[in-house]
Amino acid sequence: QESLLVVGVATDETDGYKRYVRSLKQNGLEYEILGLGEEWKGGDIKRQAGGGHKVNLLINSLEKYKNDENKVILFTDSYDVIVNDNSEKILSKFKEFSSKIVFGAEGFCWPDETLVDSYPVVADNEKRFLNSGGFIGYASDIYELITREPIKDEDDDQLFYTKMFLNIPTREKFNIRLDTKSEIFQNLNGAVQEVSIFADENGKIELFNNVTKTVPSVVHGNGAAKLDLNRLGNYLANSYSNNDGCVSCKEDTIQLNEEDKNQWPEVTLAIFIEQPTPFLREFFQKITKLNYPKNKISVLIHNNEKYHNLEVEKFFTNHESSSYASIKYLTVTDDSSEQEARRSAVEECLKSDCKFLFSVDSTVHFDNSDALKLLIEQNRSILAPVMKRPGGSWSNVWGAVSSQGFYKRSDDYFDIIDGNILNVWNLPYVSEAFLIKGEVLKKIPVEFNDETMDPTIKFFTTIRNNDFFMYGTNLHEFGHLINPDGFNTSKIRPELFEIFNNFEDWTKRYVHPEYNDYASGKVKPQVPCPDVYWFPIISDEFCEDLITMMEDFGQWSGGRNNKEDSRIPGGYENVPTVDIHMTQVGYQQHWLHFLRKFVQPMQQKIFIGYYSDPPRADLNFVVRYRPDEQDHLTPHHDASMYTMNIALNIPDVDFQGGGVRFVRYDCSVTQTIKGWAMIHPGRLTHYHEGLKVKGGTRYIMVSFIDP
């Protein structure tokens, strides 16, 4: 009765090695690892030929089996191999070959291309050339084969085996065959497009060779296919199962005890503000709210933007003398580059013997206050929370990398960032937010400087080239990313303009907190006068920012003394106000978007059966009333189907008097509410006037919708 022994070679316990061993264990395979802890003498096989050391290690270990006719050896590389079948399956495939030794095959003739024509010809869909990263055979035969001629540690093992295969008497003596259809061995280099994954009837994920229609057992990410193997490794070897979801994500995790936060590990939190970033105030609020003991967090902030000084200093002074274990602030005037700052964060962490470095860019909003805790509990060397810009395809992780090192979309990219498949993903690149173990920082080369690439890309490329895996988890919702593109800090209230680029953040800041109750129909609008509907629409902050923006602009129109108005297409307003139009402050398009998103849904609830999309409005303006300026507005109709009139400040506090009176109903609204909109028909029934302001300044925002 044959028994299978897997033999792999690894001198270092790299992440790839751990993945390999896990795959063997998952399949219940008996295995022996050769070379652990020894110095590798087989050369730099990533870049050039070499690997004879592997053969010599194998000779040593097989000696004990040289007379064992029943022992079948499956020899494989380890750092870049995943085994996906059990011994029964592998042995039965081996027997099908009726051969003593079977080598894997690939499409490249390497390392000696001149040997191409010495190889037997194969069918079009098969692979012709020997790859020595995986072979299977009887121990006694393999031992005899590899001891026929000596090989130096630094010689090339693939060439060694190739010559034996191409020597016809040897080939025939051992009945050596190549696995040209990838029955057992799938070498991925040059064949990535030929494979895909599928779930079998038990939910197990299998690799499928679309060209030869086989389901290989040993997957080898040889040559340039290392990252493809990493991607497939997210599913293979029961990392993921269609029945059980992610399996490997539950392995090796830890639990932080909410009852004993003193035991939670020390974290260096490094915050990088490298570009003007909208909603930085909210960013800091979310950082402050993280569910993590502050005395376990040392903070380092790098701020590269003068514009953000005030906000950063506010956070800094709020926390300087209390709460955080320490807090350090590199300002614009310190003149440190992003590279230097990122490097000092690493040094800071190492110096304080931190357990984790948590690197967070200013674009990262942790809406989930457990974010840091959850990441630590996942217990990975390098882990990023998968986050995206809402509604878009931008995220902080890459599913693949092009051969030039640029972003490339993987087939599962959208499933990952949209959370359709949940896992802790081995990814080629993460950014914006990530957690690295202090013990890992000690081992990795810390490299941020490279003129040709972004510092974080450089950092992770170096890490990747040194055989460390990095992961991104989408097991939880951690938050979202801010889009900083085009954030114009020369505006006095630049976030007002973010309604397009950061709609959700804009909404949180600027839409009235009770608006949703009204939009959903849970609460009905008030009706202070016949067919005048009244409901909350914008936040206090929007009211204040709008006034600030208009006062900063300052070019108030002449009001009643100046009926000719060059700002209006007709050049003439019947009952002019002292106002500034949205067009004058570059806010027209933003305001129209706001009308469409927030006002129109309310209008459709109120004036049923009237539907016009998008709502049109040429005249959108902020009005200012003052006793010494224009203090009232005489009765008039508006040039609109319906009018929206939002109070921007508070009667009896900011001004005395004021309000609107609807003449036909002799009904007035004087106790207007800041941030609340009134909407009423424009042209026929709601003849109205602006009541006299007797003190202070009254501001309103008016839109004539569908003129």
Ligand SMILES: O=C(O)CCC(=O)C(=O)O
């Ligand atoms: O003062 C008010 O609230 C009314 C303003 C108005 O009717 C208008 O601007 O057309």
Ligand SMILES: [Fe+2]
């Ligand atoms: Fe009006």
